Amino acid sequence: MSDAAVAPMLALxxxxxxxxxxxxxxxxxxxQKVANYPGVTVERKAGTLRLPDGSSADLIDLPGAYxxxxxxxxxxxxxxxxxxxxxxxxxxxAIVAVVDSTNLRSQLRxxxxxxxxxxxxxxxxxxxxxxARDGLTVDAERLEQELGVxxxxxxxxxxxxxxxxxxxxxxxxxxxxxxxxxSLDLPALQREARRIADAAVSGGGTAGGFTRRVDRIAxxxxxxxxxxxxxxxxxxxxxxxxxxxxMNMIDSGIGWLQGVVAExxxxxxxxxFLIEGLLAGVGxxxxxxxxxxxxxxxxxxxxxxxxxxxxxxxMDRLMASVGLxxxxxxxxxxxxxxxxxxxxxxxxxADPKDRLTTILIAPLMTCSARLPVYAVIIAAxxxxxxxxxxxxxxxxxxxxxxxxxxxxxxxxxxALRMTVTKxxxxxxxxxxxxxxxxxxRDLAIGLWQRAWAFLRRAGTIIxxxxxxxxxxxxxxxxxxxxxxxxxxxxxxxxxxxxHVFSPIGFNREISIALVPGMAAREVAVAALGTVYAIDAxxxxxxxxxxxxxxxxxxxxPTALAFLAWFVFAPQCISTFAVTRRETNGxxxxxxxxxxxxxxxxxxxxxxxxxxxxxxxG
Amino acid sequence: xxxxxLTPGVRAYIDSIDASGVDERRLREHGLDQGVEVExxxxxxxxxxxxxxxxxxxxxxxxxxxxxxxxxxxxxxxxAPKEAAE
Numbered sequence: 001m002s003d004a005a006v007a008p009m010l011a012l013x014x015x016x017x018x019x020x021x022x023x024x025x026x027x028x029x030x031x032q033k034v035a036n037y038p039g040v041t042v043e044r045k046a047g048t049l050r051l052p053d054g055s056s057a058d059l060i061d062l063p064g065a066y067x068x069x070x071x072x073x074x075x076x077x078x079x080x081x082x083x084x085x086x087x088x089x090x091x092x093x094a095i096v097a098v099v100d101s102t103n104l105r106s107q108l109r110x111x112x113x114x115x116x117x118x119x120x121x122x123x124x125x126x127x128x129x130x131x132a133r134d135g136l137t138v139d140a141e142r143l144e145q146e147l148g149v150x151x152x153x154x155x156x157x158x159x160x161x162x163x164x165x166x167x168x169x170x171x172x173x174x175x176x177x178x179x180x181x182x183s184l185d186l187p188a189l190q191r192e193a194r195r196i197a198d199a200a201v202s203g204g205g206t207a208g209g210f211t212r213r214v215d216r217i218a219x220x221x222x223x224x225x226x227x228x229x230x231x232x233x234x235x236x237x238x239x240x241x242x243x244x245x246x247m248n249m250i251d252s253g254i255g256w257l258q259g260v261v262a263e264x265x266x267x268x269x270x271x272x273f274l275i276e277g278l279l280a281g282v283g284x285x286x287x288x289x290x291x292x293x294x295x296x297x298x299x300x301x302x303x304x305x306x307x308x309x310x311x312x313x314x315m316d317r318l319m320a321s322v323g324l325x326x327x328x329x330x331x332x333x334x335x336x337x338x339x340x341x342x343x344x345x346x347x348x349x350a351d352p353k354d355r356l357t358t359i360l361i362a363p364l365m366t367c368s369a370r371l372p373v374y375a376v377i378i379a380a381x382x383x384x385x386x387x388x389x390x391x392x393x394x395x396x397x398x399x400x401x402x403x404x405x406x407x408x409x410x411x412x413x414x415a416l417r418m419t420v421t422k423x424x425x426x427x428x429x430x431x432x433x434x435x436x437x438x439x440x441r442d443l444a445i446g447l448w449q450r451a452w453a454f455l456r457r458a459g460t461i462i463x464x465x466x467x468x469x470x471x472x473x474x475x476x477x478x479x480x481x482x483x484x485x486x487x488x489x490x491x492x493x494x495x496x497x498x499h500v501f502s503p504i505g506f507n508r509e510i511s512i513a514l515v516p517g518m519a520a521r522e523v524a525v526a527a528l529g530t531v532y533a534i535d536a537x538x539x540x541x542x543x544x545x546x547x548x549x550x551x552x553x554x555x556x557p558t559a560l561a562f563l564a565w566f567v568f569a570p571q572c573i574s575t576f577a578v579t580r581r582e583t584n585g586x587x588x589x590x591x592x593x594x595x596x597x598x599x600x601x602x603x604x605x606x607x608x609x610x611x612x613x614x615x616x617g
Numbered sequence: 618x619x620x621x622x623l624t625p626g627v628r629a630y631i632d633s634i635d636a637s638g639v640d641e642r643r644l645r646e647h648g649l650d651q652g653v654e655v656e657x658x659x660x661x662x663x664x665x666x667x668x669x670x671x672x673x674x675x676x677x678x679x680x681x682x683x684x685x686x687x688x689x690x691x692x693x694x695x696x697a698p699k700e701a702a703e
Contacts, residue, residue: 066646071639103675106648134674186642190650211676212658219669221662313678316667326667326678350643427683428667429643432676 008173009058009090010049011081013114014098015107016064016348017306017433019126023098023156024061025445027165034449037088042077042347044089051170052163060092063347068113073582074347082117094120094172096165101131101138101153102434104201108147108193109186115149116183120172124165125153130434133210135203142200157439211306211434218310228314231307235298236402237395239371243290250290254283269474277470281526282463288375292368292454293447295337300446304438308333309430316428322410323417325349325428328358332409335365336402337450339575342367343582351426357416359582360592363575364409364568366402368454369521373566374401376525380547381559404567408599420591465516465523470530473512490515490531504601505561505608509553521571557611565604570596618691620670621684623657629689630654636686648672649687652694 014020024032028047035044045061062081063074070076077086084091097114099107115121123143131138144151150168154161184192217223258275265271302308308330316326327349335342342362349355366374382397469490478487486495486508494512501511509531517524525546532549550559576589583589623629631653634641649655649672658676659669666681 067642069642071643103648103673105653105673106675109646109648136674186645187650190645190648194650194653215659215669215676219659219661221660225662309678313661313667313669316678316680317661317663320666320680427640427643428678428680429647429683430678431647432669432678434676 006090007048007056007058008093009060010094010096010169010172011092012059012061012096012098013078013082013110014064014124014126015066015100015110015431017431018064018098018100018107019156020061020064020098022439022442023124023126023154024059025442026156026159026162028059030445030448032445032449037077037086042074043344049166049169051173052167053170055170057093057169057173059096060089065110067110068117071350072347082114082119092119094122094169094175096122096124096169098124098126100433101125101127102134102136104138104143104197105194108197109189111147112189112193113183115147116181118178118180120175120177121149122165122168122172123147123149123151124156124161125151126156127434128153128160129155129158130436136201137203139200139202143196146196146199157436157442214435215310215432218307219313224310224314228311231302231311233399235295236399237391238298239291239294240375240392240395240398242294243288246290247287250283250287254279254287257283272474273467273470277467277474277530278463280529281467281470281523282459286455288368288372289451289454291371291375292337293451295368296447296450297443299333299337300443301438302333304436304442306433306435309432312430313432318410320425320428322414323354323421323425324357324413325351325354325426327428327430328354331358332362332365335362335367338367338369339363339365340578343575343578346582349426353417353421353423354426356583356588357413357421359579360416360421360588360595361409361413363571363592363596364405364412366405366567367521369572370566372525373521374398374563376528376547376550377559377563380551381554381556401563401567404564404603408568408603412595412599469516469523469527473531504565504605505555505558505612506565506604507554507558510558510562517569517571521566521569524566557608557615560611561604561608564607565600568596568600568603570594570600618689619685620655620657620687620689621668621681623655623689625657625659627691628654628656629691630693632688632690634687636683640683640686644683644687647677648675649677655687655689 012020012024024045024047027049032045032047036042037044042063047059047061049057049059051057060081062078065075065078067075068079068082070079080086081089081092082095095114095117097111099111111123125138125140125143128138138153140151140153150172152161152165152168154165183189218227258279261271261274261279265274302311311333312326312329315329319326319328328346331342331345331349334345339362342365343359346355346358346362349358378394378397382394385393387393387396472490472493473488474484475488478484490512491508493515494508497511497514498506498508501514509528512531513524513527516527528550529546532546532553554562570593576593579589579592580586620629631649631651633651634644634649636644653673656671657668658671661667667678668681668684669676669678670684
């Protein structure tokens, strides 16, 4: 046992898809601490376990792994923690191995490997409901005898077996570790695992019947890809359609707050800062929370139902044609929410060149931070009308922007694979889990963690950069008759950048907004809001929407070029930081910045010149 | 005969894994081993690559190039432990 002052620690370990995260959520509830292990971007999820004797223990959720012989950075953390070699982590006092009851013949091999470590071990026989659905009967007592460790049947998604697991955990903490034994070789472990599973499991007349029936449609050579396209289309339409009402409510709320401040404070720099800098800036970002939540809800539902791996299967051929694997689809889809979790999710790609290429193209997926930018420009310049009776023109333009990003990414991946990340292609080997109904609790916790991360960003990086920009745009004070925006510090920086950007149709205000946009993309909107609000008086700020103001200030080709720029733009700072950490140096983030800048500049330029030519002719 | 030569819906048994090193380990960690029952479930559109294979009670996606290293036979091993009836 560890010191009295320090709570004992248990670690959850298991194959991906064994229901580890569900079990972790069921055991620890919503109060989880998510952080990173020092030096790597692997997430450390910790929670508190209430033991039956009233004491508590720390529980950590280790990344899913197939063995202690790691090939990906994710699996390396799991191995290092279990051996006590992970920096910033103590050796767990006991291990809880989570296994999928429907596939014990394969999964017990990892349990045997863990047992050889000699640490106190409990097996959580999870997904017992799915085993029953498949007509399998698992004899937990027999398993316990064969394995020589406690085996607790659980159904994490229905909270079954949790008390028994807690009781077993309590007992385990009093048990001393024994010396590690030499593990058998892999084929011998496999045979032993199958022997034990066959002794404890009976039945199985309709193995995987439900999943097989669904897969006959979901993986059908023709229907499968069409279904995937339909799901993705629905996802992006919903982001726009369903978010409208909550966004209007947030918008009114911010307007109301600005009104309160305007009435409560005397005119002056503080009032101006609160209304134009703080509320306008943060409001312009927080308003997109509903869209981000909807997008992540879709991604979480696809993951939890088991469909995500089918999507990876369907996409593998297309990915292979540009030198990637279907595995890259999952990080790339996450990148639609944010490139940072997307780049972190590439840790499950074993092949280093596959992984590097996926990291480099992840920022081309349209992240949710770009939605605010698109949303404002689309609302201002694209008519809100129906096309062909089923789709909305604004929705279609948005879909087109996403499509441009994806096409750009595929072209970039192909080009990178031919040049800088040249080499043999890795394979594609992935377990496709059985379909399951998503669980509200897991969905809620997942959404909460992501929404909170976004709000924290809005509250820190975005708030600070908005404030700095407001100061830069407000001082020094312009003499009467001169434009405040052009006279200010920001105006002068923007004026210098304008030389770079004016050939592609960007004016000074845009050039100014691109600078804080580096901190976080969505800040560009806040920045435009600030830049365009400065020259107006308070009343106008309250009454005029940014979209109206942009419509008055920008010609259409500029707006389209701005959209094209944001499809490829090299941003944001956090993305480069996470790329540096994942690739161990500045070489690849610098390369990423360079190639994205060229793509964005050329893309925006072509858009601008084409639009000018079409409108002129 | 290899996994990718199977007719969908026909049950077969792994004879040997003709891979080594990391490739072999990865296949084994996903449950492939001599005597394990397999069945070809799906082939993707466009070039029938990748394929989805039932390995015991799990569904594993793999490329044809990887499947081409797994030799199978249609009759069960006499000395192998009996598979659960499915």
